[in-house]
Amino acid sequence: MNLEFSPEEIAFRDEVRAFIRDNYPKELVGLGNREDLTREQFLAWHKILGKKGWSAPAWPKKYGGTGWTSTQRYIWSEENARVDALMPLPFGISMVGPVIYTFGNEEQKAKHLPGILAGDVWWAQGYSEPGAGSDLASLKTTAVRDGDHYVINGQKTWTTLAQHADWGFFLCRTDPSAKAQEGISFILVDMKTPGIEVRPIKLIDGTHEVNETWLTDVRVPVENLVGKENEGWTYAKFLLAHERSGIAGVARSKRGVERLRSIASQETLDGTPLIKTDEFARKISQLEIDLTALEFTELRTLASEAAGKGPGPESSILKIKGTEIQQRLTELTLEAVGNYGAPYARGMDHFGSNEIGVGPDYSNFSADAYFNMRKTSIYGGSNEIQRNIISKMILGL
Amino acid sequence: MDFNFTEEQTMIRDSLARLIKDQYDFDTRRKVVASKEGWRPEMWAQFAELGLLAAPFSEEDGGLGGGPIDAMVVMEEFGKGLVVEPFLQTVVLAGGFLKAGTSAQKEDHLAALISGERVFAFAYAEPKGRYNLADLETTATKDGSGWKISGHKAVVIGAPWASHLIVTARTSGGRRDAKGVGVFIVAKDAKGVTTRDYPTVDGRRASEVYFENVTVGADAVIGDPSDSLGLVEKVTDEAIAALCAEACGAMKVANAQTVEYSKTRKQFGTPIGKFQVLQHRMADMFIEHEQSVSMTYMATLKLGEDDVTRKKAASAAKVRIGQGGRFIGQQSIQIHGGMGMTDELAIGHYFKRLTMIDSEFGNVDHHLKRYTELSAAEVAVAAE
Ligand SMILES: Cc1cc2nc3c(=O)[nH]c(=O)nc-3n(C[C@H](O)[C@H](O)[C@H](O)COP(=O)(O)OP(=O)(O)OC[C@H]3O[C@@H](n4cnc5c(N)ncnc54)[C@H](O)[C@@H]3O)c2cc1C
Ligand SMILES: Cc1cc2nc3c(=O)[nH]c(=O)nc-3n(C[C@H](O)[C@H](O)[C@H](O)COP(=O)(O)OP(=O)(O)OC[C@H]3O[C@@H](n4cnc5c(N)ncnc54)[C@H](O)[C@@H]3O)c2cc1C
Numbered sequence: 001m002n003l004e005f006s007p008e009e010i011a012f013r014d015e016v017r018a019f020i021r022d023n024y025p026k027e028l029v030g031l032g033n034r035e036d037l038t039r040e041q042f043l044a045w046h047k048i049l050g051k052k053g054w055s056a057p058a059w060p061k062k063y064g065g066t067g068w069t070s071t072q073r074y075i076w077s078e079e080n081a082r083v084d085a086l087m088p089l090p091f092g093i094s095m096v097g098p099v100i101y102t103f104g105n106e107e108q109k110a111k112h113l114p115g116i117l118a119g120d121v122w123w124a125q126g127y128s129e130p131g132a133g134s135d136l137a138s139l140k141t142t143a144v145r146d147g148d149h150y151v152i153n154g155q156k157t158w159t160t161l162a163q164h165a166d167w168g169f170f171l172c173r174t175d176p177s178a179k180a181q182e183g184i185s186f187i188l189v190d191m192k193t194p195g196i197e198v199r200p201i202k203l204i205d206g207t208h209e210v211n212e213t214w215l216t217d218v219r220v221p222v223e224n225l226v227g228k229e230n231e232g233w234t235y236a237k238f239l240l241a242h243e244r245s246g247i248a249g250v251a252r253s254k255r256g257v258e259r260l261r262s263i264a265s266q267e268t269l270d271g272t273p274l275i276k277t278d279e280f281a282r283k284i285s286q287l288e289i290d291l292t293a294l295e296f297t298e299l300r301t302l303a304s305e306a307a308g309k310g311p312g313p314e315s316s317i318l319k320i321k322g323t324e325i326q327q328r329l330t331e332l333t334l335e336a337v338g339n340y341g342a343p344y345a346r347g348m349d350h351f352g353s354n355e356i357g358v359g360p361d362y363s364n365f366s367a368d369a370y371f372n373m374r375k376t377s378i379y380g381g382s383n384e385i386q387r388n389i390i391s392k393m394i395l396g397l
Numbered sequence: 398m399d400f401n402f403t404e405e406q407t408m409i410r411d412s413l414a415r416l417i418k419d420q421y422d423f424d425t426r427r428k429v430v431a432s433k434e435g436w437r438p439e440m441w442a443q444f445a446e447l448g449l450l451a452a453p454f455s456e457e458d459g460g461l462g463g464g465p466i467d468a469m470v471v472m473e474e475f476g477k478g479l480v481v482e483p484f485l486q487t488v489v490l491a492g493g494f495l496k497a498g499t500s501a502q503k504e505d506h507l508a509a510l511i512s513g514e515r516v517f518a519f520a521y522a523e524p525k526g527r528y529n530l531a532d533l534e535t536t537a538t539k540d541g542s543g544w545k546i547s548g549h550k551a552v553v554i555g556a557p558w559a560s561h562l563i564v565t566a567r568t569s570g571g572r573r574d575a576k577g578v579g580v581f582i583v584a585k586d587a588k589g590v591t592t593r594d595y596p597t598v599d600g601r602r603a604s605e606v607y608f609e610n611v612t613v614g615a616d617a618v619i620g621d622p623s624d625s626l627g628l629v630e631k632v633t634d635e636a637i638a639a640l641c642a643e644a645c646g647a648m649k650v651a652n653a654q655t656v657e658y659s660k661t662r663k664q665f666g667t668p669i670g671k672f673q674v675l676q677h678r679m680a681d682m683f684i685e686h687e688q689s690v691s692m693t694y695m696a697t698l699k700l701g702e703d704d705v706t707r708k709k710a711a712s713a714a715k716v717r718i719g720q721g722g723r724f725i726g727q728q729s730i731q732i733h734g735g736m737g738m739t740d741e742l743a744i745g746h747y748f749k750r751l752t753m754i755d756s757e758f759g760n761v762d763h764h765l766k767r768y769t770e771l772s773a774a775e776v777a778v779a780a781e
Contacts, residue, residue: 133734135664158735203738204745210735269527270573279762331723334752338527339552341756342603347596358595358605359524359551367598371749374730375738382734384674 032084046119081251124165143172186232248322323376417478445513476646483555491517493632556604579622685721
């Protein structure tokens with residue numbers, strides 16, 4: 001056991017730091033935590049990384065990964081978080097990509113992996129349905145074989161940013177007679193196929209982040225089936241475990257703590273910077289202590305992954321603690337800004353003003369961020385479900 | 398001891414509940430909040446007609462002879478309906494100050510307030526003052542027989558709808574001194590008053606209000622212009638009690654909607670309300686609401702007591718309500734799952750309102766500190 005970076009690792013850190021400094025798009029600075037960006041904004045950094053060959057550090061080298069060690073990957077996310085970089089979205093790189101290179105055939109790899117790496121193709125995750133949330137296996141969308149096509153019918157929901165998506169990966173029932181987890185298939189769908197309708201859902205912070213996705217007689221070539229028919233649940237679970245480990249967001253939360261400290265140094269209570277008051281300083285310390293515990297838990301997890309174990313039920317710890325910390329960060333930021341948490345920056349343009357926000361810049365969107373972050377304990381398997389997983393899979397209850 | 402409501406209070410509650418049910422359903426509210434005006438003056442007129450605006454005032458002042466309990470009843474119903482109209486700002490705050498005003502001020506302003514003609518907002522917070530009511534950079538300087546006011550007031554809730562502002566300003570002393578705080582009535586259309594109006598995250602409207610050498614007469618002063626912090630604290634404590642009542646109303650509906658949702662939403666072949674972890678969560682939400690109601694009654698009933706008792710009661714209530722409101726708000730979203738995150742369902746709007754109530758007139762930290770300081774002062778006195 002050893003915490004020090006080696007000279008090579010330090011050289012690596014300097015290299016990536018310089019690369020980020022020289023290449024991170026100036027126009028994205030300060031947008032790292034927003035949900036309401038354009039497709040171009042979301043993809044800008046991804047595309048630059050794609051050209052450099054750095055968009056998918058976790059992938060095996062032969063599929064386009066970087067071949068970095070887990071320490072290098074750790075350094076990479078730290079360095080990106082330092083500038084609050086808008087990282088590649090998870091749907092291609094962290095979700096469908098690993099499913100395709102693990103379970104897909106050669107044609108699928110050749111067809112889809114390059115677009116994912118380059119940031120040219122936007123993917124959406126079509127898992128949840130109105131009736132199938134936590135109980136994902138109760139999903140009802142069907143794919144019926146018709147010659148060399150599947151005909152898909154059903155409704156997906158909460159499809160994140162599907163308004164921008166080129167492709168989606170969908171869980172569909174291919175054997176209606178099988179019991180819940182069996183009879184599900186993992187199918188790749190071109191979002192331009194006739195019969196797909198994406199309808200916006202407005203969230204409590206006013207953003208259009210998720211959608212309903214309706215599928216009516218959508219004809220998809222059978223070659224878009226990943227792996228074997230009726231075995232999609234295995235792939236879906238594989239993906240969920242990957243999704244969960246990415247969700248800890250340690251590097252980003254560290255940056256969030258720094259930002260909170262900076263806000264708390266500018267805000268004052270009776271003339272004293274908030275950060276110099278015992279109450280608030282201790283709250284930040286507590287948060288940072290919790291974050292340190294999470295960080296070292298994640299490092300231990302990464303080490304055991306590097307030793308050949310895939311993400312196991314322990315990744316539920318990362319999901320629970322990571323999201324609680326992200327939520328707490330926005331909660332404390334909202335507390336810190338005081339009265340200026342109230343103005344609704346996103347609503348100003350409907351109000352005859354194109355000047356965004358009142359109060360200090362850092363106060364804009366602080367309430368919206370707090371509202372929005374409530375999603376993190378709901379999605380990716382709710383935190384109740386994660387605790388069920390720990391109880392069942394680890395504690396044997 | 399008596400925790401019962403009078404016949405009048407019950408009548409107010411019932412007629413207001415009916416009005417909200419008939420004319421303030423969630424979809425209507427959504428439209429109103431999104432409209433250009435952001436409120437309904439005609440709803441205000443109905444409130445006046447129902448006697449809500451007169452309820453807490455004595456008969457000599459032209460009211461119906463009620464008091465803070467009547468305001469509590471109204472505010473709780475407003476909380477249930479997520480009502481945006483500025484009852485707190487106009488009736489509780491401005492009304493609270495005007496009660497301490499001269500008979501001329503009462504004849505002029507209080508009469509117009511009760512009839513629904515004049516709507517007020519309370520311009521007290523400042524960009525750097527956080528929740529300290531004495532932390533004032535806005536100044537009022539003597540100008541002949543009257544005063545000249547200059548400064549910037551932050552996030553003045555309801556100001557876009559108001560015809561008049563109640564303004565706190567420093568008349569002497571240093572920033573944050575207890576002495577030297579004055580209270581003034583300023584017509585919003587007075588020369589030198591400018592506003593920047595905007596919506597708030599919980600569906601209200603607010604303004605940044607700028608005063609540039611605004612001159613007002615001697616008749617604009619409420620109370621002693623050199624020493625009114627005590628009055629400001631008293632009236633804001635009344636507002637805190639009323640705000641707590643609003644929070645209780647919002648908590649009640651949030652809990653009811655969550656319990657109802659958990660009975661109908663099925664996952665794993667069973668209503669999610671059957672999962673014990675959610676049952677216990679909802680049991681805790683129920684406890685939080687009950688405790689909040691208790692604290693609201695306590696604080697409201699102690700508004701008439703000596704300063705220290707009143708302040709401690711108001712701060713204690715605000716702490717409990719801030720904590721309970723956060724818990725209930727967050728957990729109602731959590732138990733609703735993805736649906737809780739949508740703008741379409743009312744539950745998210747209750748969550749947002751409960752969140753913002755915590756920061757109005759001082760959040761949990763502020764009031765814990767105030768309570769602790771008041772207790773420490775009592776201990777010090779007792780030790781002498
Ligand atoms: C912002 C956002 C983005 C999303 N993006 C996507 C996406 O891109 N693609 C996609 O497919 N899905 C997405 N989702 C959906 C997400 O995965 C689901 O919301 C999640 O699985 C929960 O399902 P549900 O919303 O139906 O809640 P429900 O399953 O109805 O849960 C409601 C409540 O019941 C609790 N509960 C349920 N079962 C149990 C149990 N057995 N024990 C104890 N408690 C239980 C839950 O924890 C929750 O608190 C997104 C959701 C959100 C909010
Ligand atoms: C100091 C003391 C004094 C006592 N005095 C008296 C007395 O005067 N008269 C008397 O009759 N008894 C008395 N008791 C006994 C007491 O009533 C029992 O201890 C109590 O009912 C719990 O039962 P148990 O100890 O068998 O624990 P168990 O019932 O075995 O419970 C163990 C744990 O499981 C939890 N649990 C059990 N069922 C559920 C459920 N359905 N859902 C969720 N969690 C559950 C419990 O909360 C507890 O945490 C006393 C106990 C103590 C410790």
